[in-house]
Amino acid sequence: MDPLLREARVHRLPMSSPDDTSAIETLVEQGKIDPKAVVAVLGKTEGNGCVNDFTRGYAVQSLRFLFGRYMEPADLDRICMVMSGGTEGALSPHWIVLEALPATGVTQTPALALGVHVTEDFAPVEIGRMAQVTKVADGVRKAMVQAGISDPKDVHFVQIKCPLLTAERVRAAGGAHAVATADTLRSMGLSRGASALGVAVALGEIDETALSDTAIGDDLSLYSTRASCSAGVELMGCEILVMGMSDMWSGPLTIGHALMRDALDIDPIRETLSNLGISAPGQFPEETRERVTAVLVKAEASKSGHARGFRHTMLDDSDISSTRHARGFVAGVLAGLIGQTELFVSGGAEHQGPDGGGPCAVIGRRSDP
C-alpha cells in the first residue's frame, strides 16, 4: 500500500453534558482513537446556540483537558474544535471526532479527505466585514492543500467556527460606530456570513470583486453551497475544516453534499445519499441508517417570512431566537428520513445556501465489498 496514502476515521459519539468527554476517552483507552491522529472535533452542544451560549467554550475546555493528557500544549492548538450550540427538538448532543491516519487494508480511492487551518485572531472591527472574507478564503485554500484536494469541486463541505461581538468587545473596539454591528446577536450572523462568503471565494463560487462590506448580511443571492459556519464567543479567529474526496486518501468513508432550497427540502439529501449507495423507501431502517456516519446541515428561518408560500413566525418570535426554531424544525425534517437524532444541525445560514435553505453534507460508509 502506498505509504503516502492517508485514511480518515470518523467517530460519532454521545455526550451527556458539555464536559462529558467520556465516550471519547473510552475509545482512546481501547486504542480505537489515536489522540495524535485527531485533526478535528465537532461538537453539538446543548446551549442556546446564540450569544450567551457557554456550552461551546465549556466543551472546548473539557476537550483540551482530555487531549492535554496525551500531547504537548502546542499540539493541542493544532486540533480544530468546532462547537455548535443548540440541540432543539429531539436533537441529541454528540461529538464527531475526525482522525487522519496512514491508510490500511484494501485501497479504496478516492475517499473522504480532511484538511484544517486556524487563522490568526481578528480585530473586533474586522468581524463581519471583507477583512474576514479574505482571511477565511485564504485559510480555506490552505486547508485544501492539506487535504490533498486541488479541484474545488471535490470539496463537499467547509465547516467553520468564527467569532462574534459581545457588548464588551464592541466597547473595546471603540463603540457601536467602529464595528459592523453593535447588536451582539446580529454580529453572529454577519460573522457567519462573512466566513461563508470566504468559502465561496475560495471554491470559485463567487468572485471576490463582486463582494463588499455592505453585501455581507444583505445580498442573500450571494452564497456558498458548501459552507457551514458557527459563531461562538470563545474565539476571535476562525477554525476551518475542509472535507472532500481525494485520491490521496483511501478507506470506507465517502462524502457528498446536497443543497436544501428551503427548510422542508429533504429530497436532495435523499438523492445525495442514494448516490453514495445509501437508500431505502420511506424512513431508513436500522441497517441503512447505520451506514450514515454523520449528517451536517445548516438551518435558518427564511427572511421572506414564508416557506413554500406559507407564513412562518420564526422572525417575529421575541421569546425564542429564529435560529433555535429553525434547528429544531430542520432536525425533524432530517430525522424523518434518516431515522435517528444525532444530527449536526447548525443554525444561522447567512450566505450558506439560499434564503431559508442551507447546505448539507453526508459522510457515509461504503457497504462491505
Add this chain to the structure above:
Amino acid sequence: MDPLLREARVHRLPMSSPDDTSAIETLVEQGKIDPKAVVAVLGKTEGNGCVNDFTRGYAVQSLRFLFGRYMEPADLDRICMVMSGGTEGALSPHWIVLEALPATGVTQTPALALGVHVTEDFAPVEIGRMAQVTKVADGVRKAMVQAGISDPKDVHFVQIKCPLLTAERVRAAGGAHAVATADTLRSMGLSRGASALGVAVALGEIDETALSDTAIGDDLSLYSTRASCSAGVELMGCEILVMGMSDMWSGPLTIGHALMRDALDIDPIRETLSNLGISAPGQFPEETRERVTAVLVKAEASKSGHARGFRHTMLDDSDISSTRHARGFVAGVLAGLIGQTELFVSGGAEHQGPDGGGPCAVIGRRSDP
C-alpha cells in the same frame, strides 16, 4: 339523494395574526362558508402554547366577533372553537373551519362525519382528576351520537379543548392542597391527560375502573390512540369535537388515523395516507399534497429523556418548554413528508399515544372519480 344524508366541508385557511379572521370572512362573503353550518373551528395560533398564551383567547374573541355578525349569541356558543397555541419551527398559523351541510352531488359514503359537545364548566378541584375523565367520556359519547357514529372504531380523532389552572384559580380553590397540582404548567398536562383518558374510556380503549386520580399524568402505559387535547386559559369546561367515518355522511372527504410511536415515527402516517389513496415516493409533490386537507397530530418530549436510544435535552431546557421543542421537531418530521407547513401540531400528548409519540389524523380528499 337521501335528505337525511349530511356532508362535511373542511377549509384550511391562513391567519396573519390571532385576530385575523379575514380569510374566513372572505369565504363567507363568497358563499363558500355558511356561518350557520359551521360546527367547529380549530386554530393553530402563534403563542407559546403554554400557560400565558393569550393568542388562543384572542383568536376565540375574534372568531366570536366575526360569527356574531351572522347569528344569535346562543347559536354562537354552539360552535366548538379549539385553539392550539404554538407554531414553532416553520409551522404556519391557520384556521380549520368544519361545516356540516345537507349532502349534495353524487353519494359517496361512508365519509367524514362530525359531532361536537361542550361540557359544563369544571370546578378547579376537578381539573386533572377522575371527575374530568368521567365528564369527558360522557361528552364524547354525546358527540358520537351527533356524528352518527355508533361503533367506536369508526372514530378516528377526538379533538378536545380543556382548561388549566392558573395561580389565581388555585387560590380561588383554596390553595395548593385542594387542587391536583399548583404548578400551572403542570396543570395543563394533567388536564390534557384526564381528557385523553376520557376519550379512551368512551372509545373502549381503557376500562374506567382501571383508572384513578393517581394514574393521571403518571401511568403512561394508559393512553388513547385517537385523542388530541389542548389546554387553554380561556375556558373552564371541555369542548369536544369527534371526527370519524359514517354512512350517514357523504362527500369527497375521508379521514384516517395513525399512531406515531415516537417523535420520528413518520412511516405509519405515510401508510395511513396511502390507505386513503394519497401517496408518492419521497416528499409529496404539489398535486398529492393538495389532496391532504388537514393533518392533526400530537407531539411531546418522551419522559424517558431518549428517542430511539439517543438522549434529547427537551426536558432539561429551562428556557424553552419541552412542548415547544416537540412541536417544532414533529412539524419538521411531518413537513418532510407532506411538503407544506399548515400542520395542526399540538403539544403535550399525555395519555395521547405512548410516551414520546402521539396520535395523528389525516383528512384527505378522494381523487376525482
Add this chain to the structure above:
Amino acid sequence: MDPLLREARVHRLPMSSPDDTSAIETLVEQGKIDPKAVVAVLGKTEGNGCVNDFTRGYAVQSLRFLFGRYMEPADLDRICMVMSGGTEGALSPHWIVLEALPATGVTQTPALALGVHVTEDFAPVEIGRMAQVTKVADGVRKAMVQAGISDPKDVHFVQIKCPLLTAERVRAAGGAHAVATADTLRSMGLSRGASALGVAVALGEIDETALSDTAIGDDLSLYSTRASCSAGVELMGCEILVMGMSDMWSGPLTIGHALMRDALDIDPIRETLSNLGISAPGQFPEETRERVTAVLVKAEASKSGHARGFRHTMLDDSDISSTRHARGFVAGVLAGLIGQTELFVSGGAEHQGPDGGGPCAVIGRRSDP
C-alpha cells in the same frame, strides 16, 4: 366655579388577564367612571412586550368591547388606548383610566391636565424615520392645545403608542431595503426612538434641524426627558397622550417628572415625589403610598453594557430580551421606594432619557386640605 375649568380623574385598576375589564366595568356601573369622559386608557399587560406580544391587541379589543356598549364607534376611536406589554418581576398588570370632566368642588389650580391626539397611519417605510418624528411633533403640539398647555415646560410626560414592523409589513413595503430595518425587534426601538425625538422637538428640547434618519437609534446623546413610547403590532399610526399642569384644570391631582440617569437612579424620583408633598424616610408606608396615584417610567439596558461601572449581561442574553430584563429590574428599584407593584414600567427607552436611564412621571394626590 368657572364653567370652563376642567378636572382630570385617574383610576388605577387591576386586571386578571388582558381581556379582564371587569374592574373598569364595575366603576362605570357605580357611576365612578363616565365612559364618555374617558380620554385615555393605559394598560400594563402581561405579554413579552416585544414583537409577538398579542396581549396588547387583545386588551384593546376587550376595551373596545366594553366602551362600545356606551358610545358610538366614532367616539370609541377618540379614546387613546396605550397598552404596554411586559410585567416582569413582581409587576402587576393594571389599567390606568384617565377622564376629563368639568371641575367640581373647591378650585385647586394648577392641576393635572390631559390632551390626546391620534395621528394618521404611517407607511411602513416611514417607521423609525424623520417622517415619523415630524408627524409625532405635530401631534404633540395638537395634544398640548387640547390640554390647555402653552408652555412646553408645563408638560411632564408624553405617553405614545407607536407601530412596529413585522416580517409581513417589511415584505409589503418591498423588502429589507425599503424600510429602516428588517429586524422586527429592532424596528420597535427605531419607532420608539423616532416618536421620542418627535416629543423632544415639540417640547423644544431638540431642534428638528439637528436630526436626521441616521441619528435615530444611533446618537443616544439626543433625547427627550419627558417622552415614553411603546411600540405595538396592533396599530400603524401614533396615539399621543400629553400630561402636564395647567391653570385651566383644577382638582386634587398633580403631576411631576424626574429623570433616571441610569437603571438604579431612584433619588430623583424620591425628590420629585417630595416636591409633590409625598415623602417618607425609607420605603413609603401605606398612607404615603396611597397618595401616589400612578407611576410611569421607561426602562432599558444601557448600550454601554455597564451600569455604574459594573458589567450587566442584558444585551448578551439571547433567551430573554433586554427590554424584559430592564423592566423587571427597574420595577424593583421603584417598588423598593413606593412599596407596591402596580407600576407602569415600560421597556425600550431609545431617545427617552440618557443611555440606560429613562424619564419618570408621577401622578400624586394632594393631601386633604
Add this chain to the structure above:
Amino acid sequence: MDPLLREARVHRLPMSSPDDTSAIETLVEQGKIDPKAVVAVLGKTEGNGCVNDFTRGYAVQSLRFLFGRYMEPADLDRICMVMSGGTEGALSPHWIVLEALPATGVTQTPALALGVHVTEDFAPVEIGRMAQVTKVADGVRKAMVQAGISDPKDVHFVQIKCPLLTAERVRAAGGAHAVATADTLRSMGLSRGASALGVAVALGEIDETALSDTAIGDDLSLYSTRASCSAGVELMGCEILVMGMSDMWSGPLTIGHALMRDALDIDPIRETLSNLGISAPGQFPEETRERVTAVLVKAEASKSGHARGFRHTMLDDSDISSTRHARGFVAGVLAGLIGQTELFVSGGAEHQGPDGGGPCAVIGRRSDP
C-alpha cells in the same frame, strides 16, 4: 496578638465570562489573595440559574484550573465553590473569594467567622427528601465547629450548593417513581428546600421531628431565616459555608442578617446595615456603598401569586422561569438602596424565609477607627 485568632478576608471581584478568573489571578500574583488560605469562592454566573445552566460547572472547572496551579488536587477539593446562576436585570457577574488567615493588626473581636463542610454524594433517591435534611444539618454543625461558633444565634448565613435531578439521573434511579420528582426544574426546588430545612434543624429554628418527606416543598410555614441554597447540575452532594460572628476571629469585617418578608421588603436590610454602622438617607452614596463588602440574598416568586395584595405574573409565565423574574426584581429592590449591582441574588427560596420573601446577609467593613 493571640496566635489562635483568625481573620477573614473577603474579595468581591468582577468576571467577564464564567471562565474569567483573571481578577482573582491578579490578586494572587499581587500577594493580596493567598490561594492556600481560600476556604470558599462564591460565583454569581450569567446562566439561566435553572436546570441546563452550565455556566456554574464551567466556572468551577475554571476555578479549579486556576487554583490547581497553586496546590495539590486534594487541597483543591477542600475549597467550597458555590456558583449561583442568573444575573437578571442589571445584576453583574462576580466572584466572592473568602479567605481565613491568622489575624493581624489591632484586635477587633468579634468578627466575621467562616466554616465549610462538604458532604458525601447523595443518591438520586435522597435528593429533596429527609435523608438530605439530616445530612445537611449534620454538615452545618461541623462547619459551625470549624468556624468557632457554638451558639446558633451567632450564625448569620449558611450558603449551600446542592444537587438536582436531571432526566438522566431520574432514569439511573429507576424512573419517576423512585425519586422525589421527575420534573427536573422542580427537583431544584425540592433540593434547595431540603437543604434549607437542614439548616433550620442545625440552627434550632425547627425541630427535626416536625419534618417529613411530604412537608418538603409543601409546608411553606417551615423555614430557616438564615439559609441560602442554590442547586446545580455539577455536584451530587452539598457544599456548606457557614458565616457568622465569633470571638475567635478578628478584623474589620462584620456580618448581619435580615429577613425580607416579601420581594419588596427592603427596610429590614436598611436596618441591619444601620446596625452595622452603615447608613445614609436615600440611596447609599459612594463612600457608604464601599463599606458594603457583600450582599447575599434569596429571591422567589410568592406562591400566593400576589405581592402585598397585587397580582404578579411570575408563576404563569411559561417563557421565563419565575426564579429569573424574582432575581431581577429583587436585584432592583436592593440596588435602589445600595447603589451598585454586584449583588449575590440567588433564586429559589423554598423554606428559606416566608413565601415570597427570603433571608439576606450583609458583610460590612467597620469604619476606620
